[in-house]
Amino acid sequence: MGAGHGHTLHYHGHSAIHRLPAHVKIVALVLFVLAVVATPREAFWPYAAHLTALVGAVLVSRVPLSYIGTRMVVEVPFVVFALLVPFVAIGPRVAVGPFEVSAPGLVAAWALLAKGTLGVIASLLAAATTEARDLVAGFERLRLPQPLVQIMSFMLRYTEVVAGELSRMRIARDSRGFRARSIRQWPVLGHTLGALFIRSYERGERVHLAMLSRGYAGRLPSLHPRTATSGEWAVGGILPGVAVLVCAAALVIAR
Amino acid sequence: MHVPDGFLDAPTSIATAVVAAGGVAAAIRGTRRDLDERTTPMAGLVAVFIFAAQMINFPVGAGTSGHLLGGALAAVLAGPWLATLALTVVLILQAFLFADGGITALGTNVLLMGLVGVWTGWLVFRAASHLLPRRLTSVAPAAAIGALVSVPVAAAAFAGLFAIGGQADIPVVAVLTAMVSWHLLIGIGEALITALVVGSVVAVRPDLVYGARPLLGARPLEIRQGVTP
Structure with a gap:
């Protein structure tokens, strides 16, 4: 953080x-x-x-x-x-x-x-x-529907998680000698994306469950409205x- | 390329905005039915992936550029209702934070990518799943077919809107052929990426893939004998 x-x-x-x-x-x-x-x-x-x-x-x-x-x-x-x-x-x-x-x-x-x-x-x-x-x-104050506001705040929070996860996976891949030279390497990149999706999801799921167990009910309390x-x-x-x-x-x- | 400000005339922009708002409202009602504790994080994550995918722009001849739409990918992973909401959020943030796509054209962009792209991808995916054998390995090819079809259809829808309210006197046939032919190529790339991502997620966590749920329900509970030492 x-x-x-x-x-x-x-x-x-x-x-x-x-x-x-x-x-x-x-x-x-x-x-x-x-x-x-x-x-x-x-x-x-x-x-x-x-x-x-x-x-x-x-x-x-x-x-x-x-x-x-x-x-x-x-x-x-x-x-x-x-x-x-x-x-x-x-x-x-x-x-x-x-x-x-x-x-x-x-x-x-x-x-x-x-x-x-x-x-x-x-x-x-x-x-x-x-x-x-x-x-x-600001969007929340302007009455953007709640589901959209929630997805938006999750998306902005996830961006850092996904970017960090991706850079760690890239370092791990490169240190094993991987070079994306031709279309034959695409499956590896595809698996990278798939693994990235699952890892990010599971991390986000843990965070979300932790939030739920602390009383999160779909709306973050605003400290300075x-x-x-x-x-x-x-x-x-x-x-x-x-x-x-x-x-x-x-x-x-x-x- | 998203539709920028001033590209379509005001009546078309307003009409598309009304249609898009109606679609988003229907999607909000649709997601309420299958809302559980995992839907919102799922939609947020799908939105991040779509956001990243749409950053990759291919220069398309005749001065325009195309990019991955991600509609079919989002629909297969999160379901069509949630995918519509995820795409809408991505487009709002792109318009307000990155100036990609005009603010007055937001309704047009939501209509093209969030509704036409997602729902074409989803319906074609469902049709393809019915034709392919009922196995988990069929999910990725079916998603690829959905992606392949959804991109040129969205491009054709754009050409249709341009014919109605375009602010430049370009022959409609030229726009249609340029958009659709290039987006066929982009559709192939999108199909490959969609198949690779969906395939690798299905292999590990099929329960996360909305499009694979009907197949999972059919699997009986299997109790294996433990190994006695």
Whole structure:
């Protein structure tokens, strides 16, 4: 238990955004993304405004921009797809440099990229400023059904167990001279996964039975119940508020 | 690749979210029937495995990427109801923690992977189990067949949603052929991994495999004579 308690995306800090209760951040994130997705895609300036507001929030959180930047690789397959859209889409062609591309495809690609990127940055900011167990508590406060909350907390607790078990098994396998060179070694890897499943399950089962015998009835007691003050709701509402205003302005101007 | 924000239009996203919410509510009711002290840890562990499996992304030509879905694996190990819940949790955490899959597209992703993937895998697994001999060794091949079918079916379902509410003017046939042909290949990989994992769990702890329970019930209690020294 001496290992780090945050998840790999968490960036430790004490900014105003770090201190916000998790459920406020979840609601703010959902509202922000909804406003971005609803923004009409013909104009450029609303997206610049969204991005400015979002970068402002990142600066307030004191999470380094490079930290968010390196984690945006998750978006790469999607970016490649968006870049290919103008080439495969149908519609009137326009010349861009040496290529003939579809004009509606170009607009679609731009909108996909802009909306997707803003969504990714916003999620990464929320993940970087929220610890995993706070996130589970936040979902619980937002009345996510109990079975889902329980599975989620078990999953986050199991992740460390499974990763530790796997690394021990890998060391044991490698020290016996195993090298995964070709497809013939797949059965060994398959057995590794099967054994990993059973070992992790049996460890988790012992933990779960110990919890049950100590009176666990499906809900972990919360030592510091986090209720949000109206001030915290106001702070959390700044970013989605700006996004909704920008979206509304863009809709009015586009009309 | 999970469906990102802004990929499908609002009516499609909302409709898929409603369908997904209905499916998850049905799954919660379904799990209540066979709830015991081992279900929740089981679902949590299955969720970890699915989470890890979905991290492995294969670059698929034409700019998209595919990954293992794990729907059939989850359904065979934990039962289809619990598998739907496990997949839903995985997708929620991926959207909120790793920005993989858009938040407004969460309903779409739950529909495609948590409902279509899991239930296709489970129904095909059941059909295959009926055709194969009733032995424990048939569980792994049946699970492989379920996995093989479920991946392209989920890809085809995505192409169908794209035809209804896609936000890019790409010919639907092109999307369908690209998605389904590549996911056939991914389905083969998924079938192999599913068979290997299910096979090795069945060999040691068949009682943990939901899909193997009907076979276990048929086994009579066998009392062996102890060895006298």
